[in-house]
Amino acid sequence: MYKVDPKHIIPALTGDALQEKLDEFSSNTVSDKLQVKFHKVIDYLNNKAAGKPPKATFNRIYGLIDKVMEETVYPYAMCQSGCAHCCKIPVSVSAIEAGYIHQVTGKKLIGKPVDDIGYCPFLDLDTAKCSIYEVRPIECRSFASMDSLEGCEDPTIKHMMFNARQNGMLLSFKKWTDFQSKAIAKKENLPAEEDIRFWFGS
Ligand code: SF4
Ligand code: SF4
Numbered sequence: 001m002y003k004v005d006p007k008h009i010i011p012a013l014t015g016d017a018l019q020e021k022l023d024e025f026s027s028n029t030v031s032d033k034l035q036v037k038f039h040k041v042i043d044y045l046n047n048k049a050a051g052k053p054p055k056a057t058f059n060r061i062y063g064l065i066d067k068v069m070e071e072t073v074y075p076y077a078m079c080q081s082g083c084a085h086c087c088k089i090p091v092s093v094s095a096i097e098a099g100y101i102h103q104v105t106g107k108k109l110i111g112k113p114v115d116d117i118g119y120c121p122f123l124d125l126d127t128a129k130c131s132i133y134e135v136r137p138i139e140c141r142s143f144a145s146m147d148s149l150e151g152c153e154d155p156t157i158k159h160m161m162f163n164a165r166q167n168g169m170l171l172s173f174k175k176w177t178d179f180q181s182k183a184i185a186k187k188e189n190l191p192a193e194e195d196i197r198f199w200f201g202s
Pocket of ligand 2: 086087088091120121122123124129130131132133136137140196
C-alpha cells in the first residue's frame with residue numbers, strides 16, 4: 001500500500017537544520033495578492049454565500065486554503081504524493097463538509113461511531129492517494145509534517161505537525177464551517193464535527 005518512492009524521501013530534519021527551516025517557516029508571510037483574495041472570500045462567506053450553491057462556497061474556501069498551503073507551508077513540509085499515514089489517524093470533519101462530500105461523491109452518509117480506526121474510506125489503497133482530493137475536508141488539506149515522514153508512520157515518534165489552527169486565515173475557515181455545522185447539528189440532531197469514519201464508515 002505504501003507508495004512513496006524511496007528515492008524521493010527527504011531525510012528527517014533535526015538540530016540546526018530543523019531549527020533553521022522552522023525559523024524561515026515562521027517568518028514567512030502570505031503575499032499581498034493572497035491577502036486580498038482572502039478578504040474577498042471572507043466577504044463572500046459573510047454576505048453572499050447564503051442561498052448560493054455549496055460548490056461556489058467550497059470552491060472559494062478550499063481554493064484559498066490550497067493557495068495558503070502552497071505559499072507558506074508546503075515549501076517547508078515533508079509531505080509528498082503517495083504518503084498516506086495521516087489517512088489512518090482520526091480525521092475530524094465538520095457536518096457541513098460531510099454533507100458536501102456526500103453531495104459531490106454520492107457516498108452514503110452513515111453517522112455511526114466505528115470501533116476500528118483503519119484507513120479513511122476515501123483512500124485508494126492501490127495508489128495510496130485520496131479519491132476525493134478536490135473535495136477533501138479542511139482537516140486534510142491543511143495538515144502537514146514539518147520535520148519527518150517517519151514520525152507520521154510511527155506514532156511513538158514525537159514530531160512537529162502543522163494544522164489549520166496554526167494559521168489565522170485557515171482558522172477563519174475552520175470557524176466558519178464550525179459555526180455553520182453547529183446550526184446543522186442542532187436541526188438534524190447530529191454532531192457538529194466527527195471523525196470521517198463516523199460520517200462514511202470504515
Ligand atoms: S502528514 Fe505525514 S503522512 Fe501525511 S502526507 Fe505529510 S508526511 Fe505523509
Ligand atoms: S479524505 Fe482523503 S486525504 Fe483525507 S483522510 Fe481521507 S483519503 Fe486521506
